[in-house]
Amino acid sequence: MSIPLRVAEPADEAGNVLRTPPHNYEAERALLGAILMNNRAFERVNEFLDPKHFADPVNGRIYESCSKLIEQAQPANPVTLKTYLERDDLVIAAGGMKYLANIAAGAVTVINAGDYGKLIYDLFLRRELIALGEDMVNDAFDSSPDESAMDQIEGSEQKLFDLASTGNVEGGFRTFQDALVQAINLAEAAHRREGALAGVTSGLRDVDKKLGGLHGSDLLILAGRPSMGKTALATTMAVNAAKYFAATDRAEDRGKQVAFFSLEMSAEQLATRILAEGAKINSHGIRTGGLSNDDFARLVVASQNLSVLPLCIDDTPAVTVSTIRTRCRRLARTSKTASHHGLGLIVIDYLQLIAPARGERSENRVQEISAITRGLKALAKDLGVPVLALSQLSRAVEQREDKRPQLSDLRESGTIEQDSDVVMFVYREQYYLERAEPSQKPEEASDKYHERHAKWQERCELAHNIAEVIVAKQRHGPIGTVKLHFEADFTHFSDHVDSEHLPEQLE
Numbered sequence: 472m473s474i475p476l477r478v479a480e481p482a483d484e485a486g487n488v489l490r491t492p493p494h495n496y497e498a499e500r501a502l503l504g505a506i507l508m509n510n511r512a513f514e515r516v517n518e519f520l521d522p523k524h525f526a527d528p529v530n531g532r533i534y535e536s537c538s539k540l541i542e543q544a545q546p547a548n549p550v551t552l553k554t555y556l557e558r559d560d561l562v563i564a565a566g567g568m569k570y571l572a573n574i575a576a577g578a579v580t581v582i583n584a585g586d587y588g589k590l591i592y593d594l595f596l597r598r599e600l601i602a603l604g605e606d607m608v609n610d611a612f613d614s615s616p617d618e619s620a621m622d623q624i625e626g627s628e629q630k631l632f633d634l635a636s637t638g639n640v641e642g643g644f645r646t647f648q649d650a651l652v653q654a655i656n657l658a659e660a661a662h663r664r665e666g667a668l669a670g671v672t673s674g675l676r677d678v679d680k681k682l683g684g685l686h687g688s689d690l691l692i693l694a695g696r697p698s699m700g701k702t703a704l705a706t707t708m709a710v711n712a713a714k715y716f717a718a719t720d721r722a723e724d725r726g727k728q729v730a731f732f733s734l735e736m737s738a739e740q741l742a743t744r745i746l747a748e749g750a751k752i753n754s755h756g757i758r759t760g761g762l763s764n765d766d767f768a769r770l771v772v773a774s775q776n777l778s779v780l781p782l783c784i785d786d787t788p789a790v791t792v793s794t795i796r797t798r799c800r801r802l803a804r805t806s807k808t809a810s811h812h813g814l815g816l817i818v819i820d821y822l823q824l825i826a827p828a829r830g831e832r833s834e835n836r837v838q839e840i841s842a843i844t845r846g847l848k849a850l851a852k853d854l855g856v857p858v859l860a861l862s863q864l865s866r867a868v869e870q871r872e873d874k875r876p877q878l879s880d881l882r883e884s885g886t887i888e889q890d891s892d893v894v895m896f897v898y899r900e901q902y903y904l905e906r907a908e909p910s911q912k913p914e915e916a917s918d919k920y921h922e923r924h925a926k927w928q929e930r931c932e933l934a935h936n937i938a939e940v941i942v943a944k945q946r947h948g949p950i951g952t953v954k955l956h957f958e959a960d961f962t963h964f965s966d967h968v969d970s971e972h973l974p975e976q977l978e
Contacts (some may be wrong), residue, residue, distance in 0.1 A: 492526070492597075492598045492601060493594045493597045493598060493601075494526030494527070494594055494598070495526070495590060495591070495594055496526065496527050496530070498587045498590050498591055499525050499526065499527055499530040499587075499591055500530065500574050501583070501587050502516065502534075502584055502587040502588055502591065503530060503533055503534060503537070503574050504574045504575055504576075505583070505584040505587070506534075506537050506547065506584070507537070507547065507548055507549065507552075507574065507575045508575070510537075510541050510546060510547050512584035513537060513538065513541050513547070515584045515585040515588060516584060516585060516587075516588030517538060517541075519588070519592055520534075520588045520591060520592055522534050522535040522538075523595075524591055524592050524595040525591060525595075526591075526594065526595070526598070528561055529561045529562055529564075529565040529570070532556070532559060532561050532562060533552070533556065533562070533571065533574070536552055536555045536556055537552070539555075540552070540555075548575070549568070549571050549572055549575050552571060553568060553571075556568075556571065596634065599634055600634070603627065603630055603631065603634070606627075607623070607627050610623050611623065625793070625794050625797045625798075626793075628797045628800075628801075629793040629794075629796070629797060632793075632796065632797070632800075669683055669684055669686065670682070670683060670684025670685045670686040670687065670689075670857065671684055671685040671686075671687075671712050671715065671724075671815055671816050671857055672684055672685075672711060672712060672715045673685060673707075673708040673711055673712065674707065674708060674710075674711020674712070674714070674715070675707070675708070675711070675953075675955060675964065675965070675966060676966045677953040677954070677955070677966060677967070678708075678940055678953050678955075681942055681945075681948070681949065681951060681953050682893065682942070682945065682948065683947075683948060685708075685712070685816065685857035685859065686857055686892075686947070687851075687855045687856050687857055688851050688852045688855055688856075688857075689851060689857050689858070689892040689893060689946075690844070690847050690848045690851050690857075690858050690860065690890060690891045690892050690893075691857060691858065691859045691860070691891065691892065691893040691894075691895065692822070692860055692861075692862050692881075692887055692891045692893065692894045692895065693705060693859060693860070693861050693862070693895050693896075693897065694861070694862040694863065694864050694876065694880075694881055694894065694895070694896050694897075695864060695876065695896055695897040695898065696863075696864050696868055696869070696874075696876070697863075698902055699897045699898060699899055699902065699938075700897050700899060700938060700957060700962065700964065701820070701821070701861045701897055702735070702736070702741075702744070702820055702821075702861065702962075703744070703748070703957075703962035703963070703964060704897050704938075704940070704955075704964050705818050705820055705859060705861055706731075706741065706744060706745055706748065707748065707963065707964045707965075708818070708859065709729050709731050709782060709816065709818045709859075710745060710748075710749075710777070710780065710782065712729050712815065712816045713729045713780040713781050713782040714780060716728070716729065716781050716815050717779065717780055717781055724815065726781060727781065727813055727814060727815030727816075728781045728782070728783055728802055728803075728813070728814050728815060729780075729781060729782045729783065729815060729816045729817075729818065730783050730785065730798075730799055730802055730814060730816070730817045730818070731782060731783065731784045731785070731818045731820070732785050732786075732787075732790065732795060732817070732818065732819045732820065733784055733785070733786045733820050734786075734787075734788055734789070734790065734819070734820060734821065734824035734825065735820055735821060735824060736786065736820070737786050738784045738785075738786040741784055741786070742784070743757055743758065744962060745777060746770060746773055746774060746777065747961055747962065748961050748962060748963045749773035749774075749776065749777055750766070750769040750770045750772070750773035750774075751769070751958075751961050751963070752766050752769060752770060752961065753960050753961065757770070781815075783802060785798060788824070789824065789825075789826040790825065790826060791825065791826050791827065791828050792825060792828065792842075792843055792846030792847060792850065793828055793846070795817075795819070795825070795847075795850065796846070796850050796853070799814060799817055799850065799854060800853075800854065802814055803854060814854060814856050815856060816856060816857055816859065817850070817851075817854075817856055817857070817858045817859070818858075818859045818860075818861075819847070819858065819859070819860040819861065820861045821860070821861035821862060821863065822840070822843065822844070822847075822860045822861060822862045822863075822887070823840070823862065823863050825843050827839045827842065827843070828842070837886060840886050840887065841886035841890075844860075844886050844887055844889075844890040844891065845886075845890055847860055847890075848890050848891070862881060862887060864876055864880045864881060864896075865880050865881070867879070867880050868880050874898070874900075874903055875896070875898050875939070875941060876896035876898060876941065876943075877943065878894060878943050878944060880896075881894070888944065891944065892945070892946040892947070893942065893944060893945050893946070894942075894943045894944040894945075895940055895941065895942050895943070896939075896940070896941040896943060897938060897939070897940055897941075898938070898939045898940075898941060899934075899937070899938045899939070899957060900930075900934040900937070900939075901931065901934040901935055901936070901937065904927070904930055904931050904934055936956055936957055936958060936959075937954060937955075937956070937957070937967065938954070938955045938956070938957040938964065939952050939953070939954055939955070940952070940953045940954075940955060941953075954967040955967050956968070
C-alpha cells in the first residue's frame with residue numbers, strides 16, 4: 472500500500488535526506504490483527520489508544536469500527552466488519568476487504584497487544600511534538616501585534632502540558648490493599664506529628680483547627696460581599712504561610728514559595744496593604760504621605776522583615792487558567808534551588824476576573840466559570856499544592872435580614888460549590904450595623920427611639936472588630952463558624968480572644 476508523504480519543511484531535511492514523521496505501520500497492523508483474532512486484546516489498549524493515534528488513517532478507521540462493535544458487545548472480525556467497511560473510501564483505496572483479510576491472516580500473539588499500543592501512542596506523541604515545533608516556528612515568524620512573544624511561549628507551554636496530560640498509558644485500578652497501606656502511612660505520619668498540622672498553616676489558630684491546615688491538591692474558595700475583607704484575609708493567610716515556609720523546621724516545606732495572583736489590585740497596592748498590616752499603620756496614611764516619623768520608622772522595619780519572605784506577586788490582569796498553570800509550573804521549577812524547594816501555596820484574587828481560555832469564550836458565564844474552577848482544581852492536583860481562590864457573592868445576601876452568606880449565594884454557585892474542596896465565607900456584622908443606624912420616625916416618641924438606638928449601639932459594641940469565617944463546605948472535615956479579630960484601620964485579621972479570657976478578667 473502506498474503511503475502519501477506530506478510536503479517536507481526545511482526542518483525535515485537532515486544531510487539532504489528526507490525525513491518522514493515517525494510511524495510504524497507494522498505495529499499498527501499487528502495490533503489490529505491481535506484484536507481481530509481475540510477481541511480481549513482491545514481491553515489492553517482501549518483506555519489510552521484512540522483512532523487518531525494511528526499514523527495510517529486506514530488502520531485508524533478499522534480500529535474505530537472494532538471499538539464500536541466491541542463496546543456494543545458484538546464480535547469484531549473480518550466478517551462483522553465487512554458491513555461497516557466495504558464501502559469506506561479509505562479502506563477501498565487500501566485494497567478493500569483483501570487488506571482486512573491480510574491483517575487478520577498476519578495476526579500475532581495477543582500477549583504483545585499492550586506493547587504495540589504503547590508504541591503506537593508514543594509515535595503519535597512524537598508526531599504531535601514535531602507539529603507543535605513547526606507551529607512554534609511558523610507563529611514566531613508570523614508576528615502579530617495582538618500576541619506578544621511571551622503569549623506564544625505560554626501558549627506553547629499549555630499545548631505541551633495538554634499533550635503530556637492526555638491519554639495516560641499508566642493508571643487504572645489499584646487493589647484495596649494498596650490503598651489501605653497508603654491510608655495507614657498517612658495515619659502514621661499524622662500520629663508522628665503529635666497534633667501538628669498536616670497542611671500549610673493559615674497562621675490563624677481556629678481556622679487551622681477547623682481545616683487542619685490548607686491541604687495539598689485542595690481547591691479552597693474564600694467568598695464574601697465587597698468590603699467584608701476577602702483580600703485582607705487572603706493576604707493575611709498568604710503572608711503567614713510565607714513566614715511558615717521561611718522558618719519551619721520541616722525539611723520538605725522549608726523555603727517553598729507562595730504565589731499570589733492579584734487580578735484586581737496592582738502589586739504595589741497589594742504590597743502597601745501588606746506593609747500597613749505588618750507595621751500596624753493605616754494604609755491611607757501611607758498613600759497620602761500622612762505618616763509621622765515614628766510611623767515611617769515602623770514602616771521601614773516592617774518592610775525589612777517582609778522582604779525576606781518567599782512571596783511572589785503576579786498582578787497581570789485577566790489571565791487565563793492556562794497562564795496561571797504555566798507560571799506556577801515555571802515558578803515551582805525555577806525555585807527548586809539550594810535555598811528554595813518549589814511551590815507551597817497559590818492564592819488567586821479573584822476567581823471571576825480570570826479570563827476564559829482563548830477560543831473557549833462562551834455566552835454562558837456559568838460554563839466559563841465551570842471551566843475555570845475545573846482548571847483550578849486540576850492545577851491543585853497537578854502541582855500538589857493548595858489553591859486558595861477568592862470569589863464574589865451575589866446580591867441576594869443584601870435582600871435577607873440575616874446577611875450571613877450561604878452556598879447558594881455564590882455566583883455561578885453550582886460549579887464553584889461542586890469543584891471545590893472547601894468553601895469559606897468571610898462575614899462582618901459590624902459593616903452592616905454601621906450602615907443601619909436607626910433614625911427617629913416622625914410619629915415615634917423620643918423614649919422609644921432612644922430605646923431602639925441604645926439596642927443598636929449595644930449590638931455595634933458586641934460586633935466591634937469581630938469577623939466570622941463560615942466554613943460552609945469541607946470535603947474532608949467538619950463545617951462551622953470561626954470567629955476572628957479584625958482591625959479595619961490596618962485591614963488585619965488575627966485570632967479572636969473572648970473577653971472572659973483577657974488577662975484583666977482573670978483573678
